[in-house]
Amino acid sequence: MSETRCGFVALMGAPNAGKSTLLNSLIGAKVSIVSRKAQTTRATVRGILVDDATQMIFVDTPGLFAPKRRLDRAMVSAAWGSAGDADALALLIDAKQETSDKRGAAELGEATQAIMATLRDHRAPKFLVLNKVDLVDRPLLLALAERLNAGLPFADTFMTSALTGDGLDRLKARLAAAMPTGPWLYPEDQIADAPLRALAAEITREKLFERLHDELPYQTTVETESWKDQPDGSARIEQTIYVTRDSHKKIVIGEGGRTIKSIGSAARKEIAEAHEAPVHLFLFVKVRANWLDDPERYRAMGLEFPKK
Ligand SMILES: Nc1nc2c(ncn2[C@@H]2O[C@H](COP(=O)(O)OP(=O)(O)OP(=O)(O)O)[C@@H](O)[C@H]2O)c(=O)[nH]1
Ligand SMILES: [Mg+2]
Numbered sequence: 001m002s003e004t005r006c007g008f009v010a011l012m013g014a015p016n017a018g019k020s021t022l023l024n025s026l027i028g029a030k031v032s033i034v035s036r037k038a039q040t041t042r043a044t045v046r047g048i049l050v051d052d053a054t055q056m057i058f059v060d061t062p063g064l065f066a067p068k069r070r071l072d073r074a075m076v077s078a079a080w081g082s083a084g085d086a087d088a089l090a091l092l093i094d095a096k097q098e099t100s101d102k103r104g105a106a107e108l109g110e111a112t113q114a115i116m117a118t119l120r121d122h123r124a125p126k127f128l129v130l131n132k133v134d135l136v137d138r139p140l141l142l143a144l145a146e147r148l149n150a151g152l153p154f155a156d157t158f159m160t161s162a163l164t165g166d167g168l169d170r171l172k173a174r175l176a177a178a179m180p181t182g183p184w185l186y187p188e189d190q191i192a193d194a195p196l197r198a199l200a201a202e203i204t205r206e207k208l209f210e211r212l213h214d215e216l217p218y219q220t221t222v223e224t225e226s227w228k229d230q231p232d233g234s235a236r237i238e239q240t241i242y243v244t245r246d247s248h249k250k251i252v253i254g255e256g257g258r259t260i261k262s263i264g265s266a267a268r269k270e271i272a273e274a275h276e277a278p279v280h281l282f283l284f285v286k287v288r289a290n291w292l293d294d295p296e297r298y299r300a301m302g303l304e305f306p307k308k
Contacts, residue, residue, distance in 0.1 A: 005054040007179035012079060012119070014111045015039045015063025017092040018131040022162035023047045026172065030274070031192040031199070032060045032115040033206035034205075037217060039063055040209055042075055044082050045202075046193045048186050054176040055184040059086065064115050071218075071292050074303040080118065088178045089126045090171075091119060091154075096135040099144055108147060116152045125178055128154040129171065132142040134161040155163035198302070199274055204239055204283070208252070211263055212224040216251060219244045221291060223300045224234035226286075234278040237271065241283060242291045249285045260285065 011019040015038035023032050027047040033040060045060040059082045062075035083089055098109055108116075119126060130141055145157050156174055160167035186193065197230055205222045212220070222240045228236045243249050253260045264283050272279040291297045295305040 002053050003181050004184055005176065005179040006057075006182045006184045006245045007057055008057045008082075008085060009088045009090055009175050009179075010059045010061060010082045010086035010124075011090050011092060012061055012083055012115070013063065014109075014115065015065055016097075017063065017094045018162045019063070019092050020045070020060050021250055022092065022129070022131060022168075023058050025165055025168055026058060027191050029191055030203065030270075031194070033202045033209075034134045035206060035209040036233075037209050039065070039072075039075070039218065040206070042225060044078055046081060048191050048193070050184075050188055051171070051172055051176040054173075054179050055186065056175060056179060056189075057185065064118075066112060068112075069292065070306050070308065071298075071303075073277065073306045074298060077306065078303055080101045082120070083119070083122055086124050087180055088175055089122060089124050090129050090175070091115065091126060092129045092131050093144070093148065094132055095130040095141055095144060095159075096132045098130075099136055108151065112148075113151070116148075120268065125155040126152065127171075127175065127178075128152075128157040130157070131158050131162055133159045134164050150210035188240070196275060200224050200227070200237060200267075200271045201239060201300075203270045203274070204263065204281075207263040208241065210266075211259060212251065216243075216248055217266045219292070220247060220252070221297055221301060223297075234280060235275055236280045236282075238282045238284065241285045242288050242297065244287070244289055244291065246287050249287050252285050 006166045013019055020032040020034045020041050024030050026049055031047040032045040041062045047058045049056045059081035061082050064079055066077045067073040141159055158167055158171045201222045201224045210218050223240050226238045227238050230236055264281055268279050268281040298305040
């Protein structure tokens, strides 16, 4: 083999820009959960991709926003932490939102400007990725690309649809060329580095995000308590869903257990796919008024616990 390359690409951007969808499309498998709601991703998630002699470790990060709660602060600081370690930074922009009528598409959104201001201080080469181009007319995209490039010198600009796969080949090739030479960090066929039990908890959390509304999904977390491989090849998995209030517990369970049943059955199917074997999933809902201030829960999420 010719000289190998290997490096980290951090996928950065505002909540809902499509970072996790892009990661899954690049890898060709679901390694990170996705939802229509903002702030779905809570901790960094790695997806590993080989392109000829190059191994790229893509790091999906929590969306960047002005944090209010302790959990928000932990999420945003995890995202900026991975920017510091990256060999290349990809700034994802939701092109649909950034060119929305409300704003007249004449100036950049406040959130985007704030992200660019912090990105400016990072050394690694920066790549601009206008995502969701399936939803935006071309002339608007070109104008947006121009405005963004005027704000920060990007090494290159890409127009992608993480949903349709449009533009991803060019992005992949260009990022591969930007990786430093060096030995690969993972075996050739490895696509993720999180243990299956962590992915399983995330999958259940995704189903909660799909089915719960308002503040509720933001006040829940999921942990895999036990995973037992059975002699017949199936897995017996127990998970705890933490909520902050008894009224939330009632909603998660639903009338006659309808909601929790639907969450469990959707999650079970997907976990079984990832595990490539049948799964028996048992969900328990626990009220922990202060889980958002409990260091143990942050450790389980893969986050550092902020002092305040
Ligand atoms: N039309 C369209 N929708 C997209 C595209 N990429 C992502 N989406 C949708 O945008 C929503 C958010 O996608 P995510 O991948 O969860 O976004 P994210 O940036 O990871 O969001 P956070 O984890 O909250 O920071 C989902 O409903 C996706 O299906 C795209 O290229 N086109
Ligand atoms: Mg995400």
